[in-house]
Amino acid sequence: MAQKGNGQPARFAVGLxxxxxLGAVTACGVDTGSTVAGPPEPxxxxxxxxxxxxxxxxxxxxxxxxxxxxxxxxxxxGIGNRGAYLAALDADTVSLVPxxxxxxxxxxxxxxAATEEExxxxxxxxxLPEGLSVxxxxxxxxxxxxxxxxxxxxxxxxxxxxxxxxxxxxxxxxASETFSQDVNGLSRLQSVYGCTFGQVLPGGPDAQVSADVLxxxxxxxxxxxxxxxxxxxxxxxxxxxxxxxMAQNVVPLFRTGTLGDAQVKALNVVAGELTTADLAxxxxxxxxxxxxxxDAAGEWLSDHI
Numbered sequence: 001m002a003q004k005g006n007g008q009p010a011r012f013a014v015g016l017x018x019x020x021x022l023g024a025v026t027a028c029g030v031d032t033g034s035t036v037a038g039p040p041e042p043x044x045x046x047x048x049x050x051x052x053x054x055x056x057x058x059x060x061x062x063x064x065x066x067x068x069x070x071x072x073x074x075x076x077x078g079i080g081n082r083g084a085y086l087a088a089l090d091a092d093t094v095s096l097v098p099x100x101x102x103x104x105x106x107x108x109x110x111x112x113a114a115t116e117e118e119x120x121x122x123x124x125x126x127x128l129p130e131g132l133s134v135x136x137x138x139x140x141x142x143x144x145x146x147x148x149x150x151x152x153x154x155x156x157x158x159x160x161x162x163x164x165x166x167x168x169x170x171x172x173x174x175a176s177e178t179f180s181q182d183v184n185g186l187s188r189l190q191s192v193y194g195c196t197f198g199q200v201l202p203g204g205p206d207a208q209v210s211a212d213v214l215x216x217x218x219x220x221x222x223x224x225x226x227x228x229x230x231x232x233x234x235x236x237x238x239x240x241x242x243x244x245x246m247a248q249n250v251v252p253l254f255r256t257g258t259l260g261d262a263q264v265k266a267l268n269v270v271a272g273e274l275t276t277a278d279l280a281x282x283x284x285x286x287x288x289x290x291x292x293x294x295d296a297a298g299e300w301l302s303d304h305i
Contacts, residue, residue, distance in 0.1 A: 045258065048085050048094030049077045053286050053293065054142075054226070054279065058098035060297035061270055062252055068305050069266035082107060089132065089255055096254040101137050102246035103181060104253065115188065117141070117247040124251075133256045135264045136271035137249035140279040142226035144182040144245040146173070146238045149213050153236035160239040161193050164220075168195035174203040174218035178227075185245050192244040210235060224248070226276050228284030250274060273304040 045066055049059035056077050063073040076094055079085045082103070088094040101120045105112050109127035114120045121137050128134070148158060158164045164171075179185070180202070190196045203209040203218070210229035212218035223229065225248075230237060252267050259267075282296045291299075 044072045044074050045096060045263065046074045046076060046094045048079050048088055048097045049075075050082065050085055050097070051078055051080060053283050055098055057282050057286060057293045057297050058250055058274075058279070060293055061274065061300055062096060062098060062267060064297055064301040065266045065270050065305050066263055068301070069262055071263055071266070089253070092255065095258045096252055098250060099253050100142060100248040101134075101251050102143065102248040104134075104251070106181075106183065106246070110183075115243040115246045117249060120247045121249070121251075131256050132253060134251050134253055135259075136268040137251040138271040138274040140226065140250045140274045140276045142178070142224045142248040142250075142276070142279075143240075144179045144185045144222060144248075145225045145240065147210070147213060147221045147223055147230065147235045148219065148238065149216070150232075150234060150236050152219060153238075158238060159236065160241060161189070161195060161244065162241065164238055165193040165195040168197050171197055171220050172199040172201060172218065173197040173220045173222050174201050174209050174212055175222035176203050176206045176209040176224070178206055178224045179209075179222035182246050182248075188244040192242045226280050226283070228280045228287065230280065250279065269305065274300075 045063075047059050047063040047066070049055040059075060059077065063075045067073045076088075079088055079094070079097075082099070085094065085097045089097065101117075101124050102115075105114065105120055105124045105127060108129065109123065112120075112123045112127070114123040117137070121134075124134065146161060146164070148156065148164075153159065156164070156167065158167075186197075186200065197220070201218075203212060203221070206223040206227040207229055209218065209221040209223050210227065213221040214234060221235075225237070229235065250271075278300065282300060285291045286293050286296055
């Protein structure tokens with residue numbers, strides 16, 4: 001799939017704040033180790049990342065894939081939140097950043113009702129301001145999801161959101177910070193399945209909510225599909241057969257015209273290989289201190305590119 005972008009006459013960042021572009025690095029071949037870099041040289045694709053572990057490791061994978069295809073790449077990590085890296089794209093200090101389809105769509109078109117993968121992707125393309133494009137989205141999806149402890153799922157005979165719906169009013173949902181980023185998720189849960197929880201409590205990060213569910217202090221947990229905490233023997237993910245929750249596939253967002261066909265093709269190879277399980281495993285190992293993000297990305301690239 002060729003790069004896509006919309007010609008909407010709008011700026012994609014409002015107000016350029018001073019950007020602290022931390023951890024500037026250069027990637028050569030599939031080596032994603034770090035070296036200090038100055039201003040990008042002409043013809044260099046500068047791959048940026050936000051502050052999260054996921055954003056950095058995916059940026060390193062993108063940089064390595066581009067470099068393996070013969071592109072000179074520079075990596076700049078720790079730029080900040082979405083507003084900061086959109087501003088960096090606007091300022092042309094980075095060429096490309098990884099993000100999620102649904103969260104980008106919510107940013108550019110908060111009223112969109114799209115939830116399924118392809119619908120979200122097409123709506124995102126239509127919502128993109130002039131100057132921004134995306135290429136293929138990856139298999140890796142981080143949509144909001146509801147989980148039960150495996151034993152509790154058995155007692156409730158619940159394998160799907162439809163199974164749980166008749167009991168929702170009796171239950172309290174413990175919702176993680178990332179689960180809550182799908183701001184219309186709970187209202188769609190009600191309209192699609194008739195599920196309205198008796199109480200919804202904030203639960204902190206996915207790891208804490210998962211621990212609460214396993215400990216029995218929370219019966220229903222709201223986390224995301226890409227959480228490293230999801231292990232089938234421990235947690236049952238309730239199937240969302242009607243797509244109440246918005247798809248959140250990994251996608252490269254880049255300045256229109258900065259990538260040629262060969263470079264887009266290199267990114268599309270990543271899109272076809274990077275799965276939800278792959279990314280969860282990478283993030284979990286990095287978070288737990290078992291591997292650096294550079295080494296994790298390098299291992300993945302060696303296996304898939």
